[in-house]
Structures are given as structure tokens and as C-alpha cells.
Amino acid sequence: MEYFILLLKYAFFGFVQGITEPIPISSSGHMVFAEKILDIHIEGFSFEVFMNFASLLAVLVIYREDLVRLTTNGVNFAMTRERKFKSDFMFIIYLIIGTIPAAVIGILAEDFISKNLKNIKVVGVSLIITGIALWLIRNLRGRKYDQDLSIKDALIVGLAQAAALIPGISRSGATIVAAMGRGMKQETALRYSFLLYIPVSIGTMILSFSDLKDDPLLDQLLIPYLIAFLISFIASYISLKWLMGIMARGNLKYFAIYCFIVGPLVILFM
Known part of the structure; x- marks a missing residue:
């Protein structure tokens, strides 16, 4: 019975990670207060790496055609210089x-x-900030396509992604807000945001490999981790597809409203 409860616990956290990673409400923030609500602490850094990899795979599957095109055409340009x-x-x-x-x-x-910002109050404040940013760009309809981007656009969106290292600041939210603020069309902003997630996610995994290899909990928790991984992958895939539809209809304001509701509740009652 205890092992079954353990599996349910990891399945739940896999679902929370997967469903919140793509959408602009902060997966790291939701993981912090999910642990707080259930009074559960997930031990070991390996779990975070596994969940990150699951979401990465979902992004790779959804954007596989873009990745093949970019790689092929990028190599062709480097070799031929054709316009x-x-x-x-x-x-x-x-x-x-x-x-x-x-x-x-x-x-x-x-x-x-990790020492100073991973607490529930920071998450609450950061969610409110995320909500404000989403609300400010809710009606923007940019004109920039992929071919219209600049170095300045890339740096500003990159800095927004760096700001999302703070728990409660949504990575997808921050990058989409910055991209649309720079005049990108919704589709371009979304594509750039999630293709930008790929190298950061891969880099995190490479840097964390030694921690993963030496994690003493990995052997005894391998099955719970794998269950969480599968659920997180499926949830990330569904969630990102859902976000694509929302972006096409311009309904980001609903995520802003969600952050405005949850942020203060977290600060006041958790």
C-alpha cells in the first residue's frame, strides 16, 4: 500500500510538472506550492532532471518539422551561402x-x-508579476515573422528567459511576453520561445549529468521516476498543443487572470 501511494505521489507531481511547463503559469512555482499543499517533499535532484527531459521530448516531437527545416537549411546556407x-x-x-x-x-x-528564492511567498509575488506582464501584452498583434528578427530581439527574449529562473516567473510566459513586446506575431513568438527552451534544457541536463549519476535515490525510485516521466511527457504534449490553440485565438488574458487569483491566495494563505 505504501509503495502504491508513493507511485501516486510521483504520478501527481509528473502531471503537475507536465501540464504547467508549457503554459505561462510557472511549472517551478506550481511544484513548490504543490509540495506545500500536500506536505510532500520530493527528494533528490534526479527527479527534476527527469521531468525536464520529459517536457523537452514533448517540445522536440511537436516542433520536429521546424527543427529538421532549420537544421537542413542552416547547414545548406553555411555550405552554399544561398540567400x-x-x-x-x-x-x-x-x-x-x-x-x-x-x-x-x-x-x-x-x-x-536555490537557497533564497525557492519559497512560497516568492512564488506568489512572481505569479502576480507574471500575470501583470501577460495582461499588458494581451491585445498585441505583432508583425514580425521568423525572418524579421534581430540580435536585439534575441537578447531581450533571452534576458526574459533568464528572469524565469526565479520560481513563479513562467519561462514560457516571460519569453512570449518579451517576444510579443518586440513585435513578433503570436506564432513566431511561440515558436521562438519553445525552440529557445531546447538548448537551455539540454544544457541543464548535461551540467546535471554527474548529479543524476551519483544520486543515491535513483535506483530505489527508478519506477516512480519512470511513471512520472511518462505522465509528464503526455501532459506536456497536450498542454503545449492547447497553448498553441490559445495563442492563435489571442486568449492569454485568461492565464493573467489565473495568476492574479492564485498569486495573492498563495501569499495570504500558504
Whole structure:
């Protein structure tokens, strides 16, 4: 019975991680107060790495055609310099530039964030900030397509992604807000946001590999981790597809309202 409850616990956290990772309401924040509500603490860093990998796979599956196109055309431009391949090559460059702020700040501030910012009050305040940002851009309809991006766009969206290292600041929310604030169309903003997630996520996994390998809990919790992984992958896939539909209809204001409701409740009652 205890083992069954353990499986349910990890399945629940896999669902929470998966459903909240793509949408702009902060997966890290929801994991913090999900643990608080249930008075459960997930031990071991391996679980976080597993959940990150599950969401990454969902993004890779959904954007597989874009990734194949960008890779093929990027290589073709590097080899031939044909103009028709240049926009995809430059999009790759902008993804690399946009990755730099989160990578640098993440390495420098990881210990500070984990020791000082992973608490419930910070999550509540950060959710309110996320809600305000989403509300401000709710009616924006940009004009920039993939080929219209610039280095400045990439840096600003990259800095927004770095800000999402703070629990409660949604990564997808911050990057989508910054992208739309820079005049990107909804589809371009969403694509850039989630393709930008890929190198950061892969980098996190590479840097965390030694921690994962040496985690003493990994052997005894392998089955719970795998169950959580599968649920997180499915939930991430469904959630991202749902967000694509919402972005197409311009309904981000509902996520802002959600953050306005949940943020104060977390601050006042948790």
C-alpha cells in the first residue's frame, strides 16, 4: 500500500510538472506550492532532471518539422551561402544568442536562487508579476515573422528567459511576453520561445549529468521516476498543443487572470 501511494505521489507531481511547463503559469512555482499543499517533499535532484527531459521530448516531437527545416537549411546556407536559406540560418543564430543570458545567469546565480528564492511567498509575488506582464501584452498583434528578427530581439527574449529562473516567473510566459513586446506575431513568438527552451534544457541536463549519476535515490525510485516521466511527457504534449490553440485565438488574458487569483491566495494563505 505504501509503495502504491508513493507511485501516486510521483504520478501527481509528473502531471503537475507536465501540464504547467508549457503554459505561462510557472511549472517551478506550481511544484513548490504543490509540495506545500500536500506536505510532500520530493527528494533528490534526479527527479527534476527527469521531468525536464520529459517536457523537452514533448517540445522536440511537436516542433520536429521546424527543427529538421532549420537544421537542413542552416547547414545548406553555411555550405552554399544561398540567400533562400539565410533566414533559417539567422534564426539559429538568434536562438544561440537568446540562450546566452539564461546560461550565464543560471551558472552564476544557481546557488543563490536555490537557497533564497525557492519559497512560497516568492512564488506568489512572481505569479502576480507574471500575470501583470501577460495582461499588458494581451491585445498585441505583432508583425514580425521568423525572418524579421534581430540580435536585439534575441537578447531581450533571452534576458526574459533568464528572469524565469526565479520560481513563479513562467519561462514560457516571460519569453512570449518579451517576444510579443518586440513585435513578433503570436506564432513566431511561440515558436521562438519553445525552440529557445531546447538548448537551455539540454544544457541543464548535461551540467546535471554527474548529479543524476551519483544520486543515491535513483535506483530505489527508478519506477516512480519512470511513471512520472511518462505522465509528464503526455501532459506536456497536450498542454503545449492547447497553448498553441490559445495563442492563435489571442486568449492569454485568461492565464493573467489565473495568476492574479492564485498569486495573492498563495501569499495570504500558504
